Amino acid sequence: MMFTTVRFWTLLLPLLIAVAATAAEPDLVEQGRRIYVEGVRVSGQPLQATRDGTVSLSGPQAACMGCHRASGMGSVEGSQPVSPIGRRYLFAQEGDLVMANMDGRRGKTLNQTHAPYGDETLALALRQGIGIDGRTLSAVMPHFALDAHDMSALKAYLQQLSSDYSPGVSKQTIRFATVITPDVSDARRAIFKAMLQSALVAKNSSTAPRKRYMSSAASFVTQTERRWELQVWELTGAPQTWGAQLQQHYRDWPVFALLSGLSDSTWAPVDAFCQAQQVPCWFPSVGVPSAGAADANATYGLYFSRGVSLEAAVLARELLGTHNAAPKRLLQMQASHAGGVAAQAFDQSARTQGRNVQSLSLAADAGPSGLRRALQQVRAGDAVALWLNAPQLEWLAGMTPPSGVKFYLSSSLTQASTTQQLAPGWRSVVQWVYPYELPHKREANLAYLHSWLKLRDLPLVDEVLQSEVFFALNLMTDTLQDMLDNLYRDYLIERAQDMVSKRESGKAEQESRDRHTLGRAGRTVVNAELAHGSAIADASSAVATQRRAFALGDSTGTSIYPRLSLGPGQRFASKGAYIVHVSADGALVADSDWTVP
Ligand code: HEC
Structure with a gap:
């Protein structure tokens, strides 16, 4: 009896001490x-x-x-x-x-x-x-x-500190999810999913055990090439319920990061989820990235830009800047959540420049008659920001614009590609806030994307969206390669912040050298392949492409944005926009320099 008691205590004591120690x-x-x-x-x-x-x-x-x-x-x-x-x-x-x-x-x-x-x-x-x-x-x-x-x-x-891989990472695999909010049109949803799927298949065939591509001695030694797994989380219902849906997905399937993403309404609940779970949110294609106020402490979301808020601030700056004759009155109309966010930012920017904006908010289903009524309040000499989204643009058809009034539209809200689809009567009175590089200047930048799409038999449906997705995937490939086996979420964000600017300038230089040497934009990829031994090949070189698949590595990078840069702690990579109009022959013409508000 005695014996057992002693034994009991000798066993228990270290255990108690251990418990006390871990509690402390x-x-x-x-x-x-x-x-x-x-x-x-x-x-x-x-x-x-x-x-x-x-x-x-x-x-x-x-x-x-x-x-x-x-x-x-x-x-x-x-x-x-x-x-x-x-x-x-x-x-x-x-x-x-x-x-x-x-x-x-x-x-x-x-x-x-x-x-x-x-x-x-x-x-x-x-x-x-x-x-x-x-x-x-x-x-x-x-x-x-x-x-x-x-x-x-x-x-x-x-x-x-950084003692284990972050959740979603194992020795062989790395898990991602991409999130799509319910408001996205079928066409955009379809091409978005097709691109991700295609990229993933290609990526994994290039890292399959026997085909493992040795991209560098260091990543070979540390075995950093992993298989990517991707779930598409398609949210449903009202934005207030998205947080719970994301939590549920995440409980079932923890991911290392949200890779790309797509929303035409608000992304704020997704951003909030990322901050709460400390999951990096990686360059989604969205117009309303976050709920503004929490930005100061937000670390886990990286975005192309502040979206519609940036466009609104650029517009206020252009309209009220000293070099332009200020309009008599500033008006704005909006009929959606994203439009409302733009309106709020416009109002705020105008206020800081000492002007008030008269706001007319329409019901989301106001339709042409609602818009017509609102337009009756507009007079010659006014400037009107029409924060309409792509489907709402159709309300303008069959309506004559009031004379002597300037109208402004957001390119991201209207999805840019619709620029050409504006009702003819409106073309001459409308200008656009345009947060992308001008088409004639970006052609060469996007040569890689175009040959990649051609090769995979994917159509070009929406150049902005597709170039963003392409960039997000490439940057993830590059950043992971650079991180070697140190797969921690904080480090992912830090590496991206360090790399984006360097990569952009370095790659733009490389590409322009390629173009110079080869004379044709379409050949750049081949040259890069020869130079680095790691690139996608162009459409004529399918064999090499099969080998390298999606591991685009060091040779691509420039995007639809003129310049992307991030510093430590920064989360929005592009910081300005142009004001443009569409000429009679359908060309986009810049009416301002690249404006950073
Ligand atoms: C102002 C920048 C700066 C700050 C702040 C700083 N460090 Fe350092 N630390 C460095 C640099 C630079 C080195 C590398 C020095 C070298 O290799 O000669 C270093 C090296 C070290 C090393 C030696 C690592 C090795 O491999 O031998 C340790 C340990 C360390 N730091 C811990 C800390 C801790 C803990 C803090 C906070 C209490 C801290 N450091 C704050 C810049 C900093």
Whole structure:
């Protein structure tokens, strides 16, 4: 009896201690997070540090995240690489193979492994700038005033930082979902799904075990080529119910990221889901990306632009800028949710420039008669923003525009491709806010897309949408390749923020060199294939294309936007628009420069 009791306690005691320790741990991790992310010490005091022996840093300025990033995967400061310090790097055991791409500009600079840091060596690095190998660390790494409490909190945080793949990732596969909201027309839905499907099939045939394409020694060694799995989440019903639908999908099938996406009404509930679940939302084709107010702290959505809000701000800027004669009155009409978002942004921008906008909101089913009534309030000398969507444009047919009035339409709301379909009487009085590159300038940029579509027998239905999807897929391929085996969501966002601008400028240069050498836009792809050994081939080279399939790799990238750029913490890549009109012979003519409001 006695014996069993003793045994009972000897077994139970370590267990109790273990339970107590794990119960305390989340606290310690949270305290560490505050040091790492916010620059607040365990005591509640601001973190203090000195850099270069003299410059003192305090609080958020000193926080580790500023340099080592949220993922702990580091970055490049000027030309100084900032080491990755997540669990797998700081505490790597001998034989662990960890590699990071330190600097995209210098190709695959791989991280050296070192002996695992312990309590004392970590304290030495943080307080005195001495690395595990005894080396004096670069003066860019500050020296911190941290006590024993801070040290154990920070260590607990670093030990769990980027220690496992994010949800949705396994050794062999990586899971994505793409979301479509219920308002999308059948034609757009169909071509969107067809492109994704085709891309996925091609992508996976290029990474199938026996066909594995060795894109670089580093990704080969670390086995980073994974099979992509994609679910299409088609939402139904009212926007208030989408959050719950997304949660349900996500519970059944956790994904690494939402890849592309499509909405013609609002995307705000999807963006909110992404922020809440910390799931990256990757360049969807949407006009209303988010609910504005939450933007400051939103990290997990990356978008082409602010959508209709950007267009409204550009229009206000153009109409009220000093170089134009200001209109007598500003009016606006809208008859949809997205139109309402544009109207709100227009009103706000005009107000900051000291003008009021008279708003007439129509019922979504107002129809031609509703619009006609509203137009009766318009007088000569007015400027009217018509925030109508593509189907609502038809209301204008059979109506004569009032004379002496200027009308403005949004290209994204009307899906740009309808520019040519405007009722003839309206063409001469309507201008468009146009957030894309002008058609004659983008032809060459989109040569890759066009040959890819031709090759896959996919029609060109909607150039804006299709080029966005193409870009989103390519950027994901490139970014994943660059991340090697470090598949953490924060790192995905960080890499994209680092890569978008570099990639855009680098690729535009490459493409223009290709064009120069080869003389014809259509041949660029072949040349890129020869130059890099990794590209889609053009339509005439189906064999090579079968081999490389969707792994477009390094050779494509330019988009329908004149310039895409993102910095740390930024989420909207294109920041301006043109004002254009359609000439009598149907050509798009720019009436303004690229305007960034
Ligand atoms: C101002 C930028 C900056 C800040 C802030 C910063 N670091 Fe660093 N850190 C660096 C740089 C740069 C290096 C690489 C130094 C070198 O290799 O010579 C580095 C290296 C390190 C190393 C050594 C890694 C290795 O591979 O040996 C550790 C550990 C580290 N930092 C932890 C931290 C922690 C924890 C914080 C926050 C308390 C922090 N750093 C804040 C820039 C920074």
